[in-house]
Amino acid sequence: MKKPEKPANNRLRILFILNRRSGNRNLNDLLEIIEQKSKSHPFEYSTYFLDTFSSDLIRKEIFNYKPNIVAVAGGDGSINLIATILAGTQIPLGIIPFGSANGMAKDLEIPVDIKESIEILLTGSIKKIDLIKINDRTCLHLADVGLNARVVNRFEKDINRGLLTYVKHLFGEMFFLKNYVFHIVYDGKKIRKKGVSITFANASKYGTGAVINPEGQLDDGKFEIVLVKPFPRIKLFSIAWKMFSNKLHTSDYVEIFSCKKAVVYSNKKTTLQIDGEVIGKVKEIRLESQEKVLNIIVPHYHSSKHS
Structure with missing residues (x-):
């Protein structure tokens, strides 16, 4: 420093x-x-x-x-x-x-x-x-596709903050919940996962106070892919509570992968947002860490x- x-x-x-x-x-x-x-x-x-x-x-x-x-x-x-x-x-x-x-x-x-x-x-x-290069754009903080992108968009338009406000918008989006199949290639590995959202995290928390990436570091030369898997509606509040108590990584419905470079393919187009800006609908997302x-x-x- x-x-x-x-x-x-x-x-x-x-x-x-x-x-x-x-x-x-x-x-x-x-x-x-x-x-x-x-x-x-x-x-x-x-x-x-x-x-x-x-x-x-x-x-x-x-x-x-x-x-x-x-x-x-x-x-x-x-x-x-x-x-x-x-x-x-x-x-x-x-x-x-x-x-x-x-x-x-x-x-x-x-x-x-x-x-x-x-x-x-x-x-x-x-x-x-670090920064993340995502489809030739810069990500400083957090980017995502799927459910959480829509929840965050609704939350940030609300004058209220905190867990209950987040849950309110999460419930609102549950009526439009979509499942995706993601093919993820990262650091020489290939996996196929079902999910409702993926966050690409350089940092750890949203402005909502929700912690999406509990162990994220801004200067470790890596970023995290945070996959939220399909979950029963009864688990909705539990997942939100874990986000606001910095324990999301303990959820059975969340997987986190650290990597320096990745490509994510979705089986159908989904909206990509980067640092709060909606980029558009995509099926392929290319990511690479830019260290320090x-x-x-x-x-x-x-x-x-x-x-």
Whole structure:
């Protein structure tokens, strides 16, 4: 772990990329706090509003401003976009949770409080983490197909959080439950499994608080394939409870495979979502771990627990 580097004049330069469409928080409060913090710590900063998801425009802004840190105020989709741009560079990514669920921020233990999250930009450590390349797209956090993708999509539109809200949407989706046959080729092995969903996990938990990948590590050079097998409806609450109590791996209806590279074939088309963004319906999913290609700023308490 190391600190973000400062320029020769010893003043940090932060580019804040702000998505005003994320969540329902007050952007004016954020701008006011940034200005206050720049005076008390002093650092230089510039703001860029993410009104269009144009990688070329963002790269140009980064090239012109030459920041020491690029900080994103947005949800997982905004963070994914900037992570894709910064991957392979030395510029660290900072996160200000501003979305409705903020799954990646929860995984990194970054608080939703704006002042605290900006403080972490200034005092935190840099951690090198992996990404997953999925069908030529970047996954920073979690991707999935099947049941859980639909539940998470419904959950993130709900103003309520927690286990009961998750279960409510899980019950709602049970009426549309589909079983798939997945052919999985990973690290030289071939298996055939029936399932209702598969999660491709670089991290461990959703913004809902549900832990899908209890032993997931962001910097181990691997990702996990989490298969949820067909289950009787009577087991619904039990599975949800295990997700929220960090014990999903103990369920008889869950199998987890760690790997560096994989291809998953589905017997019928299913919706793929990556970091909260619906990509479309697919039958073939190609995955490969990209080891430690992104610098990200984390709190000291996270780096000491997970290093």
